[in-house]
Amino acid sequence: MNDDQRLLASGALDGTLTTDERARAVADPDVVAEIARYQAVRDALRDTPAPDPDQRDAVIAAALAALDSAPAAAVPSIPVAPVVPLARRRHRRWYGPVLAAAAAVVVIAGGVVVLNRGGADDSDSASLVAEDEAPAATASPLSASVPAPASAADRAAGAIPEAPAAPAEADDAASSATAPPTGGAGATDATSADVVVLDSPAALAAFAADAADHPPLDGITACGQGRLVGTARYRVDGRPVPVEVVRLDGGDIAAIALDSCTVVARMPP
């Protein structure tokens, strides 16, 4: 039995053959025998035990009860990884020594101010000096490094172009975003700092690449698209949105917002 005969037999069973193919099938005794074998397989497959009626009622009742809980309620049960904002890591890597020196200057300058003022309102003075002289050390590192967000329409269409990311970004993403997903509380709190924050499609891809080294997550996706890779937050218009990271059937990696089930970022495999 070769592949052509097998395809003929299978197509004959499904009633999808052309007239010519049907003629070839019936003229070949091996194919005719194979059709009978496939029919027996189909019969066996369809002979499934009937589901328990009580079980059916219970499952449907449980499913309907899920209507009363928001989809995001499922998020805490999905393991999440600890957060290390990628942009912050980049700053640490490239500007760490500079920032450390700046911080030292601030401390020394603050100390001088405190000594000069005699310590009555020292804390206020010191903090003011620090804010004036070392904004890089106190401002959110994310604010300077987040790529310009794409339009919502682009995101929904999965047409977000790959952000220009240096190799170091991907490395950072891989090392920070992909600790084996482990349980974490507060996953539904948008301000909590216990999940990975992704800020570019490149970081998304790195997250997925690293996750491939860990056991696959169980459970279906909340939005019913693709296969679950992990959960994270994706920065959209500066706001970290809870997402599930999935591998779509074509191999693309996508971040899907859990509140709207729209694709907010997408990367080819």
Add this chain to the structure above:
Amino acid sequence: MPPLDRRDDVTLVREAQGGDRDALDALLRRHYDRVHAVCRRIAGSTRDADDATQEAMISIVRSIARFDGRSAFSTWIYRIATNAALDELRRRKRRPQLHAVDDDGRPHEAADPAAERRLDAVADRQSIDEALDALPEDFRAAVVLRDVADLDYAEIAEALGIPVGTVKSRIARGRGQLAGLLADDAGNHDDPAGRPTGGPDRTP
């Protein structure tokens, strides 16, 4: 049991999306048995099928507001069911196997002819389960969606995210392997003359 709902899927989906709980209940009941059958054949045991079916049903309920109708509702839910069952299957394969007892139960003695027939049925089910278990997941999902869920090639292609040509090929090869495995099993366990033996896919 609730009365049969004569509204079609499209109507029920629209009403369910509008917040009609009864419509959603009717949809779930209408498709439950076949979803369970798909899960049963992919996951491989009744217990795992129950779990996968429950996961699928919950996912359907949570996601139905976002179902956009671009595919048939049945295609959409079988896709969800397939994913849930494959997840359950993988989960089970990671669990240590303590024993190999089929969860459908196998009585040791047949007290009467009816019992013997039931025994045969259980044995047949176990044979198909074992044959399916030996089949690659890709083939298994395609064959089950065709022969159990009754989806056409295009719907299976959409559900699995693969080209129609690949669907045809996977179904044909999957059926060939299943036929060979079942024939081998029949040859090993009961009258070898009654059934074909030695499927070509099993020949080295």
